[in-house]
Amino acid sequence: xxxxxxxxxxxxxxxxxxxxxxxxxxxxxxxxxxxxxxxxxxxxxxxxxxxxxxxxxxxxxxxxxxxxxxxxxxxxxxxxxxxxxxxxxxxxxxxxxxxxxxxxxxxxxxxxxxxxxxxxxxxxxxxxxxxxxxxxxxxxxxxxxxxxxxxxxxxxxxxxxxxxxxxxxxxxxxxxxxxxxxxxxxxxxxxxxxxxxxxxxxxxxxxxxxxxxxxxxxxxxxxxxxxxxxxxxxxxxxxxxxxxxxxxxxxxxxxxxxxxxxxxxxxxxxxxxxxxxxxxxxxxxxxxxxxxxxxxxxxxxxxxxxxxxxxxxxxxxxxxxxxxxxxxxxxxxxxxxxxxxxxxxxxxxxxxxxxxxxxxxxxxxxxxxxxxxxxxxxxxxxxxxxxxxxxxxxxxxxxxxxxxxxxxxxxxxxxxxxxxxxxxxxxxxxxxxxxxxxxxxxxxxxxxxxxxxxxxxxxxxxxxxxxxxxxxxxxxxxxxxxxxxxxxxxxxxxxxxxxxxxxxxxxxxxxxxxxxxxxxxxxxxxxxxxxx
Amino acid sequence: xxxxxxxxxxxxxxxxxxxxxxxxxxxxxxxxxxxxxxxxxxxxxxxxxxxxxxxxxxxxxxxxxxxxxxxxxxxxxxxxxxxxxxxxxxxxxxxxxxxxxxxxxxxxxxxxxxxxxxxxxxxxxxxxxxxxxxxxxxxxxxxxxxxxxxxxxxxxxxxxxxxxxxxxxxxxxxxxxxxxxxxxxxxxxxxxxxxxxxxxxxxxxxxxxxxxxxxxxxxxxxxxxxxxxxxxxxxxxxxxxxxxxxxxxxxxxxxxxxxxxxxxxxxxxxxxxxxxxxxxxxxxxxxxxxxxxxxxxxxxxxxxxxxxxxxxxxxxxxxxxxxxxxxxxxxxxxxxxxxxxxxxxxxxxxxxxxxxxxxxxxxxxxxxxxxxxxxxxxxxxx
Numbered sequence: 075x076x077x078x079x080x081x082x083x084x085x086x087x088x089x090x091x092x093x094x095x096x097x098x099x100x101x102x103x104x105x106x107x108x109x110x111x112x113x114x115x116x117x118x119x120x121x122x123x124x125x126x127x128x129x130x131x132x133x134x135x136x137x138x139x140x141x142x143x144x145x146x147x148x149x150x151x152x153x154x155x156x157x158x159x160x161x162x163x164x165x166x167x168x169x170x171x172x173x174x175x176x177x178x179x180x181x182x183x184x185x186x187x188x189x190x191x192x193x194x195x196x197x198x199x200x201x202x203x204x205x206x207x208x209x210x211x212x213x214x215x216x217x218x219x220x221x222x223x224x225x226x227x228x229x230x231x232x233x234x235x236x237x238x239x240x241x242x243x244x245x246x247x248x249x250x251x252x253x254x255x256x257x258x259x260x261x262x263x264x265x266x267x268x269x270x271x272x273x274x275x276x277x278x279x280x281x282x283x284x285x286x287x288x289x290x291x292x293x294x295x296x297x298x299x300x301x302x303x304x305x306x307x308x309x310x311x312x313x314x315x316x317x318x319x320x321x322x323x324x325x326x327x328x329x330x331x332x333x334x335x336x337x338x339x340x341x342x343x344x345x346x347x348x349x350x351x352x353x354x355x356x357x358x359x360x361x362x363x364x365x366x367x368x369x370x371x372x373x374x375x376x377x378x379x380x381x382x383x384x385x386x387x388x389x390x391x392x393x394x395x396x397x398x399x400x401x402x403x404x405x406x407x408x409x410x411x412x413x414x415x416x417x418x419x420x421x422x423x424x425x426x427x428x429x430x431x432x433x434x435x436x437x438x439x440x441x442x443x444x445x446x447x448x449x450x451x452x453x454x455x456x457x458x459x460x461x462x463x464x465x466x467x468x469x470x471x472x473x474x475x476x477x478x479x480x481x482x483x484x485x486x487x488x489x490x491x492x493x494x495x496x497x498x499x500x501x502x503x504x505x506x507x508x509x510x511x512x513x514x515x516x517x518x519x520x521x522x523x524x525x526x527x528x529x530x531x532x533x534x535x536x537x538x539x540x541x542x543x544x545x546x547x548x549x550x551x552x553x554x555x556x557x558x559x560x561x562x563x564x565x566x567x568x569x570x571x572x573x574x575x576x577x578x579x580x581x582x583x584x585x586x587x588x589x590x591x592x593x594x595x596x597x598x599x600x601x602x603x604x605x606x
Numbered sequence: 607x608x609x610x611x612x613x614x615x616x617x618x619x620x621x622x623x624x625x626x627x628x629x630x631x632x633x634x635x636x637x638x639x640x641x642x643x644x645x646x647x648x649x650x651x652x653x654x655x656x657x658x659x660x661x662x663x664x665x666x667x668x669x670x671x672x673x674x675x676x677x678x679x680x681x682x683x684x685x686x687x688x689x690x691x692x693x694x695x696x697x698x699x700x701x702x703x704x705x706x707x708x709x710x711x712x713x714x715x716x717x718x719x720x721x722x723x724x725x726x727x728x729x730x731x732x733x734x735x736x737x738x739x740x741x742x743x744x745x746x747x748x749x750x751x752x753x754x755x756x757x758x759x760x761x762x763x764x765x766x767x768x769x770x771x772x773x774x775x776x777x778x779x780x781x782x783x784x785x786x787x788x789x790x791x792x793x794x795x796x797x798x799x800x801x802x803x804x805x806x807x808x809x810x811x812x813x814x815x816x817x818x819x820x821x822x823x824x825x826x827x828x829x830x831x832x833x834x835x836x837x838x839x840x841x842x843x844x845x846x847x848x849x850x851x852x853x854x855x856x857x858x859x860x861x862x863x864x865x866x867x868x869x870x871x872x873x874x875x876x877x878x879x880x881x882x883x884x885x886x887x888x889x890x891x892x893x894x895x896x897x898x899x900x901x902x903x904x905x906x907x908x909x910x911x912x913x914x915x916x917x918x919x920x921x922x923x924x925x926x927x928x929x930x931x932x933x934x935x936x937x938x939x940x941x942x943x944x945x946x947x948x949x950x951x952x953x954x955x956x957x958x959x960x961x962x963x964x965x966x967x968x969x970x971x972x973x974x975x976x977x978x979x980x981x982x983x984x985x986x987x988x
């Protein structure tokens with residue numbers, strides 16, 4: 075159904091009635107959720123991780139069947155067997171992880187969602203259609219370049235175009251801003267406003283309070299699968315929303331709100347920074363290639379001192395990963411030097427690097443940080459399994475000592491698990507991350523390289539891990555904090571580097587940055603320092 | 607359906623789900639073995655045999671007494687080792703299909719000790735060492751190709767099986783040949799023959815070699831840092847690298863250990879098989895021991911202890927099969943059918959793990975079977 079006449083303002087487009095979803099492993103993801111979606115509106119779907127936001131939208135867009143309840147349109151109940159049926163009905167979803175074929179061009183990717191994608195005429199028609207659509211919506215994307223060569227923001231625009239080209243009336247976006255620069259976010263929001271004015275309905279999934287308040291008309295708050303609020307944006311205060319979102323833990327939520335406020339987070343007490351502390355990590359002119367062979371880190375130089383958190387902010391994919399990998403022995407850079415207390419660390423084994431006092435909290439905890447089928451105990455010695463404490467003669471492992479060590483870690487880092495022999499994959503994300511943090515800090519490191527240490531964690535775990543890093547700073551350790559969460563970096567780092575296309579755009583104290591400037595630096599715009 | 611009802615249903619579903627996909631590995635193997643035997647029984651009924659009679663004969667022939675047990679264990683001896691070849695490499699993340707060829711090489715290397723004399727004991731040891739070294743060397747070429755040139759070890763080990771077979775045949779019938787009997791190699795001298803444990807059977811002291819090797823591998827994998835590295839590299843090579851483990855080294859090590867196991871398998875056969883203690887042209891006593899080892903490894907869940915049990919089961923099928931043929935008239939090939947059905951059944955849980963789609967399909971099927979008569983809400987959405 076793709077009517078060209080814009081629907082009347084405020085007309086009901088879709089209604090979900092009493093939706094309950096229970097996954098086959100028994101998780102109750104949604105309890106009796108009911109939502110009515112009208113034309114000309116942007117709905118913010120707010121909630122913490124695991125609140126049921128994604129489940130609800132997946133049910134609306136036909137990716138999942140509800141366990142009970144139904145979805146009704148003005149014409150009667152609807153049921154979609156798959157996303158294509160939902161698309162035909164006029165509901166399209168842009169996922170957090172894009173569903174694009176990297177080697178295909180934008181046009182080819184869009185053509186894939188049509189009925190006969192490989193018909194000879196289809197591609198030409200698609201290009202024609204996309205060009206018209208780009209004109210109309212103001213979305214600019216190069217159509218003839220393989221999408222893997224496009225920036226993340228552009229890839230997202232391809233996804234949006236893909237859905238728009240199907241004449242959808244309801245557009246669902248799952249955490250669309252998490253990968254964008256502030257400038258790209260503004261562009262996206264402008265587009266969404268235009269689409270709204272054209273009569274579309276939009277659902278925006280997010281956990282950023284500021285965003286929903288900026289752009290939505292209505293906010294639906296989910297908590298642990300229950301709908302706890304459906305309010306007009308104009309009527310809701312930030313505190314109310316935060317309270318709805320997290321229930322009891324209001325303090326923490328308000329904390330999170332403060333962090334995402336327009337103003338830069340003010341450090342509670344400005345420590346007397348002992349930047350005089352001796353330089354532990356010294357990096358000079360480090361240049362490294364990425365997996366594709368392009369230069370990913372382009373002549374980066376910096377020092378990190380004891381008792382200091384050095385933050386690297388920037389949109390993901392600007393060389394942060396390659397920089398961290400170069401410093402932790404996972405990637406051999408092509409030139410430059412890096413030393414820890416004067417000893418070279420480039421091009422040597424991770425094991426040797428750990429010996430020099432490096433702890434590495436990796437970006438990807440499932441791929442890099444843990445061997446998921448291994449037990450807690452087995453994971454707790456990854457990287458230190460050859461240390462004398464755990465290994466006797468003939469390389470025999472001292473399981474008794476290892477288990478004792480794990481119990482201590484579980485106590486100290488509040489890792490909730492049934493015991494040292496529980497498989498790591500049975501742990502929640504937060505506990506898995508605490509296990510990694512615990513293991514790395516148990517190395518008694520001189521420097522901690524923490525990449526995206528709180529990504530995807532609930533507020534409690536994230537807070538705990540941030541606090542742990544701050545504690546380590548107080549103990550005089552050097553910390554390299556790489557995070558796509560700008561607020562996290564600004565709130566905790568003593569010095570911040572903004573990384574863009576492999577280079578540091580600027581290195582300064584967080585107080586010297588305002589949000590606009592950070593946004594421009596992250597987007598690669600060089601700005602002269604304002605004269606004081 | 608209310609949320610509460612749904613929750614109750616989900617608890618039931620969860621239980622069934624756990625039963626289907628999270629079975630204890632040993633139980634899974636047991637079910638597969640029973641299913642394989644049932645498939646065999648079904649075929650026997652179709653072809654007019656009495657499965658009850660046949661299986662009684664099989665069990666009698668395999669485990670009916672000490673003589674039967676001895677024969678079963680003698681079949682199990684090389685199977686334990688070739689299964690270990692496959693499992694060690696799989697634990698390290700490599701598919702070593704080359705046990706068969708490595709075993710031939712081990713067997714022929716063991717034959718070489720016929721050309722010199724040593725005191726007993728030492729002679730045995732040298733024979734085993736020769737075989738182990740030959741198996742390891744034969745496995746090193748595919749390993750090196752994999753590590754240096756990225757050649758798939760599956761392809762190269764299979765190719766090396768054929769090379770080993772024809773090269774071995776040439777060596778056996780031209781170089782190591784018995785000058786009196788052109789169809790076999792020289793015989794292992796008495797000073798190096800593995801003693802027969804039960805008179806009148808072919809059970810030799812080789813069983814001690816295989817069981818000891820299995821125990822050593824168990825200890826290595828779960829109680830040493832080296833084995834820990836090997837398993838970590840197999841389960842998640844990226845995380846292993848992060849943990850300072852040199853993956854290439856662990857892969858190499860797994861191939862060496864695998865080759866040693868396969869070589870020893872060859873040695874236990876030629877050094878422990880009365881009456882000739884020699885390899886024959888066409889390798890009748892060795893044939894398929896390497897491939898059957900993979901089935902044993904699968905049923906044994908790639909665990910050394912599981913492998914010992916599984917090898918005794920498969921050994922029983924092989925040694926009891928003859929009795930089944932004699933007493934119930936069921937052709938010996940039925941044993942292969944049973945083995946094949948077991949391997950197929952075994953791969954179902956693996957399939958579920960590998961292809962989540964299969965899991966979803968099974969869950970969906972279960973759910974539709976369990977669905978209660980539709981409630982009002984259910985009808986509305988239909």
